Amino acid sequence: MDVFLGIDTSCYTTSLCLVDDAYEVVADERIILSVAKGGRGLSQSNMVYQHTRNLPVLFERLAGILSRAHIRAIAVTDQPRRRDDSYMPAFLAGLGYARALAAVLGVPLYRLSHQENHLLAVLRSLGHIGTDPFYGIHLSGGTTDLLRAVPDERGLDITRIGGTSDISAGQFIDRMGVALDLPFPAGIHVDKLAQTVNPPVKGAHVFCRDGQVSFSGPESQGQRLVASGGEDPARLCSWTLSTVWRGLESLLDYAAADGMKHLVAAGGVMSNAYLRHQMSDYCRCHGIRLDLAADGFSADNASGAAFWAAVQEGKKS
Structure with missing residues (x-):
């Protein structure tokens, strides 16, 4: 073989x-x-x-x-x-x-x-x-990038057109998880706790300008909520993911205005069930073809x- x-x-x-x-x-x-x-x-x-x-x-x-x-x-x-x-x-x-x-x-x-x-x-x-160009979004522990990708003889010729201006979505999730005494990397644990909350908690506003989002403000807000000791950890996990989605939605709006018709979403943060569901709904409503990695x-x-x-x-x- x-x-x-x-x-x-x-x-x-x-x-x-x-x-x-x-x-x-x-x-x-x-x-x-x-x-x-x-x-x-x-x-x-x-x-x-x-x-x-x-x-x-x-x-x-x-x-x-x-x-x-x-x-x-x-x-x-x-x-x-x-x-x-x-x-x-x-x-x-x-x-x-x-x-x-x-x-x-x-x-x-x-x-x-x-x-x-x-x-x-x-x-x-x-x-x-x-051979056709496509848009990509790469979400991981250290990366939140909105991309244009063109297949070429070396792989993919990628241009960054947006993303985060400070900490990544994955860093935001990990820092909140660690503050809640969850193991690092915290993504899977934050996801599991958040799934116990229905409906999801409304997230914080995420600043976005010219295709750049900022998660540092929401992270500071979240750290204050954790330090206060008055918030349920599961609800804080739900709030964290909802906040991440608000930032990602702004990035997708930016790409859609730029003409995005095909999106490839990759990276560890895209393992998150809530974010996959939200992104799938967004792309369906906006007539955008979305490709996600196979499970795992x-x-x-x-x-x-x-x-x-x-x-x-x-x-x-």
Whole structure:
């Protein structure tokens, strides 16, 4: 069996993925990096250390499959965004493994950005990349970006047209979760608590100008609510997600006014059930085609990279 290997070593997850020549996931292995209780992140050196420990474990998990398979190509994330000034040491761990494996196996190596990997993870579930430009929104622990993407020979040529002017939606959610004594990353825990509140709590106003939203004001407001001790944690989680949605809705309004007809939504924050539902309703009401990642593939994973390797090798057939 021919397989294509994707490797991603992001800020909070070590990921390996194998896809076949039909772009189906053969294996998907990940380890979330450990953050001390009460912590709100990791240093780059700690990320590199944990990725270095995790990668052999993940390859050992894949050993049974790899013993029966033939790796035809490898793709790896090597920077956060495809820009000359985009750099993060965490990606060196995965890049080193990818270069060594490609050299030993004598197979092609493709490099792409973490952001491209996320958007391609959505496109993999569609089974093709296409040639038409599209709009994207990338929502993660460190990123809230509104994008225009054009498929090209290297992956996706991405231009940022909006997003956050300060903290990301993911940082807002994580900081509120940590303040409520939830584990970090807090997204999944905030989501679960918020789902117990019906109807959702109305969120705070989010300032938006020229396609840039600001979550720092609502975060300060939320921290004061937590410190007061008078608010139910589940309702605060619901308020947090509703506030995030108000910011995202402003970004979508900006993109719709710019002519958006097709949106690809990616990143760990798009695992959130409430935000997926709200975005789906918005796009349906505005006649916008929305593509979301398959279940489990919004959060950090290497399926987009593996998909890209398969697509590139398929062009040679």
